[in-house]
Amino acid sequence: MDSHLAARTPPPLSPRKRPRQARAVVTVDAIFEATLQVLLAEGMRHLTTTRVAERAGVSVGTMYQYFPNKQALVYALNERSLETLADRIEATCRACHAAPVNRMVEALIETYWRAKTERPEVTRALYRSVAEMDNTALIESFAQRVDAATTEMLASATDATFTDLHIVNLTLVTVIFGTVRNAFERGVSDAVSHALKQQLLEMCLAYMQAAMA
Amino acid sequence: MDSHLAARTPPPLSPRKRPRQARAVVTVDAIFEATLQVLLAEGMRHLTTTRVAERAGVSVGTMYQYFPNKQALVYALNERSLETLADRIEATCRACHAAPVNRMVEALIETYWRAKTERPEVTRALYRSVAEMDNTALIESFAQRVDAATTEMLASATDATFTDLHIVNLTLVTVIFGTVRNAFERGVSDAVSHALKQQLLEMCLAYMQAAMA
Amino acid sequence: MDSHLAARTPPPLSPRKRPRQARAVVTVDAIFEATLQVLLAEGMRHLTTTRVAERAGVSVGTMYQYFPNKQALVYALNERSLETLADRIEATCRACHAAPVNRMVEALIETYWRAKTERPEVTRALYRSVAEMDNTALIESFAQRVDAATTEMLASATDATFTDLHIVNLTLVTVIFGTVRNAFERGVSDAVSHALKQQLLEMCLAYMQAAMA
Amino acid sequence: MDSHLAARTPPPLSPRKRPRQARAVVTVDAIFEATLQVLLAEGMRHLTTTRVAERAGVSVGTMYQYFPNKQALVYALNERSLETLADRIEATCRACHAAPVNRMVEALIETYWRAKTERPEVTRALYRSVAEMDNTALIESFAQRVDAATTEMLASATDATFTDLHIVNLTLVTVIFGTVRNAFERGVSDAVSHALKQQLLEMCLAYMQAAMA
DNA sequence: AATGAATGAGGCTTCATTCAT
DNA sequence: GATGAATGAAGCCTCATTCAT
Known part of the structure; x- marks a missing residue:
């Protein structure tokens, strides 16, 4: 049951790298907070990587340094x-x-x-x-x-x-x-x-x- | 709270027309069944109108005769x-x-x-x-x-x-x-x-x- | 040898559907021609789906009805x-x-x-x-x-x-x-x-x- | 013919600096070797500067000290x-x-x-x-x-x-x-x-x- | 000199929906 | 009525390159 969740090439849900520097920790926290904000304001349906990055004040690229994909972000949250x-x-x-x-x-x-x-x-x-x-x-x-x-x-x-x-x-x-x-x-x-x-x-x-x- | 769910686009959630003829009832049932099948096999994430129509054995166009949009379909189900x-x-x-x-x-x-x-x-x-x-x-x-x-x-x-x-x-x-x-x-x-x-x-x-x- | 070509989830190279109607044949031909044009004018490096569709005078979506991905297009050509x-x-x-x-x-x-x-x-x-x-x-x-x-x-x-x-x-x-x-x-x-x-x-x-x- | 290859961006294809010191020679060799490795393992398609640097055991920044851009690297190889x-x-x-x-x-x-x-x-x-x-x-x-x-x-x-x-x-x-x-x-x-x-x-x-x- | 975090333009692809046949 | 080809906005993600530390 629920095989589809894993069946279609299980997307990696674990974070890409742990923040090592103080700056990075801040960044990751900002991303989490932004995710929550967008989730609250727009709903899962409209939670896009762009929007999250924007609200977090970082670039999409940065987001992807810490989370391999959108799902992983939500999962981590x-x-x-x-x-x-x-x-x-x-x-x-x-x-x-x-x-x-x-x-x-x-x-x-x-x-x-x-x-x-x-x-x-x-x-x-x-x-x-x-x-x-x-x-x-x-x-x-x-x-x-x-x-x-x-x-x-x-x-x-x-x-x-x-x-x-x-x-x-x-x-x-x-x-x-x-x-x-x-x-x-x-x-x-x-x-x-x-x-x-x-x-x-x-x-x-x-x-x-x-x-x- | 959760206003975004309704706010964004108040999508018409009620079926477009109630099936009056026997044939229509059969069609709608087939669509419902197909929706469930796809949902089971692929998950909400991959529930597409095309796939549902295909499995139901009707064209997308026909599906849209009975449901104004995808949400309405899932809602009705x-x-x-x-x-x-x-x-x-x-x-x-x-x-x-x-x-x-x-x-x-x-x-x-x-x-x-x-x-x-x-x-x-x-x-x-x-x-x-x-x-x-x-x-x-x-x-x-x-x-x-x-x-x-x-x-x-x-x-x-x-x-x-x-x-x-x-x-x-x-x-x-x-x-x-x-x-x-x-x-x-x-x-x-x-x-x-x-x-x-x-x-x-x-x-x-x-x-x-x-x-x- | 050359395992990487197949290793990373072999992308389907065969066309998605054969054009059945006359109109569709025209479309596919236009796409082929456009691909060649772009290839000549810009090189493989700059061959993008958008550019090809544009030059073929169709939408990207249409292109994807006939070719599952960019590679398949080039391959077919x-x-x-x-x-x-x-x-x-x-x-x-x-x-x-x-x-x-x-x-x-x-x-x-x-x-x-x-x-x-x-x-x-x-x-x-x-x-x-x-x-x-x-x-x-x-x-x-x-x-x-x-x-x-x-x-x-x-x-x-x-x-x-x-x-x-x-x-x-x-x-x-x-x-x-x-x-x-x-x-x-x-x-x-x-x-x-x-x-x-x-x-x-x-x-x-x-x-x-x-x-x- | 093939003008696009040079036309688009005349990228500087010659190495940025010839390695003069022994250490530099080692580094450049490591980079070359890494490039080849990645090329073999992943194909040109997945040859990224990050991956090469990683495998060569240097930072991207360092790589850019020796090669002005990716093309130059492949070219030199x-x-x-x-x-x-x-x-x-x-x-x-x-x-x-x-x-x-x-x-x-x-x-x-x-x-x-x-x-x-x-x-x-x-x-x-x-x-x-x-x-x-x-x-x-x-x-x-x-x-x-x-x-x-x-x-x-x-x-x-x-x-x-x-x-x-x-x-x-x-x-x-x-x-x-x-x-x-x-x-x-x-x-x-x-x-x-x-x-x-x-x-x-x-x-x-x-x-x-x-x-x- | 070296590092690697950050950038962001731009590529690929999907899919709800429409509409000519 | 039914069909399914066509649309194109919008999403996800990559990666060459830069620059503050």
Whole structure:
């Protein structure tokens, strides 16, 4: 399935060279920022290499020194964004180490929800941008980091042990992430969004209660 | 937000003419089927009007008789697919009228999960195809039909009443749909997928229990 | 050897579609003519798809309906030219059927020399244009037609038989063709060119004399 | 004719500076070698200054210290190669000074044939590389050296004198060089190639015999 | 002297859409 | 009605060359 993504001469998605000089780092950052800007202002449909370079204040040629093609650029942008998100989740997990389960669940929901909501257009633009790419590796890598962090957190809970920690953890994470995204896509109002978050929390708490050994 | 999706060129998204004659219906169906085929085989990236027409066995010109532009074609395909899905959900809801809550929840999860999983590549291809379109109206319309159906179903439950039927219903639907999609995107194995569905069911049941007045 | 010609994703060199309608034939011819014109006026280095289309009075798009890429266009042009040349050689061979050997050799030299010299810029432009292409198939195909024609001609000679017709034939053809090309490349004057042709004839005659059984 | 080759941009084809220091000689040699390597591995089409510099282990900037532009580099490479070839031919001519004609002809054929065949890919790559350049001067210069050498050789023959030494010499050289190239391009097998060389020798001998006063 | 990051003109190619037949 | 040849704007990407460090 999805064979077409790879079938037609898999385009190299990894960056061409890492910026070595300070100047180059600045350039790459500018390119990332510009990509996001164009994505927000024009949509994936109108994200052209020319436009990105223009907005970044560099020449197309420069862009191509760092990214072998357009896809790689978008890919890298998403990678970066997911890494940031994973960082935040890991931080949350660390902060909740050896806390009661309820606090953990609440913190997790809160963190993820906020991360996705604080700049909704960005979230949406990124969601859209990877849609037609093989982002399996990205998701995979993100999922692994998150799973590791949350699993460890849950295992450290002071007030509970889970016979099936793994599946409970997976369920929790999948439900939370999926619900947020779906709420997002339905474009619910802030009020409803808030209520929904509350209900999600209650649902997860009820589940955890039931799942405790 | 996302204004660019509609702003740039308000493309007429509705079909040019409703097929009135039998022949026309056949043609349109062939076009839909061809679109799906190309989408599966080549991806949105390579979905061209020429290719679709070719595979549908009609000329490009003919295609343009039925769809004013490419977007409209993809849009209509998704519309059709969502309508079918809504049909199935409504059927499920009717079948569970005046049943116990647990059966309702189970049926709902089962129906949606199956619908999305029975032809995963199709699901994925469609998800991708709308990514860069303004599908708000589509989602909206789908959501309304589903909400109406599930709300009525839940209201008819023989073993429970909900003080806040609306929000409970919204939560239930959002969580189920979101979780399915997320499980989908993580590309979990069949075994895990099955376990996840089971857990989701338990979670929802626990939630409903807590939500009953 | 020459692996790079094929190695880097062999570009399809065969035409995309044969012109079916009268109009299309005209178009294709115009494109060929334009290609030659541009080749003459600007050289392979500056032969661009845009320029060719422009001079042919069609759009680039049209060009790409008949040729999958620039290389294919140049390739087809050379193919056509070699076919014409082979036609002429075959005609000469038929005309000399059952003649004395000397007349055959003279006719062959004359035909080839004239063909290459009557429009020297064209010859030169074509030579250059295929230089960096894998024209093996072209050469091969041309060589086969010529070999067949000349072999048959020589076999019909009234005043001689050859024990080793095959190698004699190959030698004759290779020497003639090679010498013409080399004379060409050295850019000798008309006078010298003429003298050279004469000498070549004498050399070949001397050779044939010695080669007769 | 072929005016475009020089007309467009009269690019300075002579090296920017002759390497005076030992280090410079090494560098230039490395660049030459790298150019040949890239030419062999990738073809003229993909011969880029960056790639050459990379393989030569110097920066592009450095390359531009020695060659004013890409053309000059390729030009110089061919120049070098032709000079080497001329050296070998001159050596052969000197070695055959005051020998019988037959030995001269045989030695000449042998030398040239071997030179072109010992590294066929190199020969081919070089042939290709100059295709779209104005190599008239190169050819001219090479021809003059060869003509002088062979003329002198033939004049010293112990067993013959030629009334028309000049044209005989030109014919001999043109036929030999042309035949070798053509045999080359037809891509004949080693066996055939060998037979061809033999026949060429016989043909030339027959010619010389006839040409003797 | 050497480096290699940056430039940007310009090449190739695609594909949605039209319209004469 | 149907066809499919023709259009051409617009996108992606390369690479010879320069120049600040």
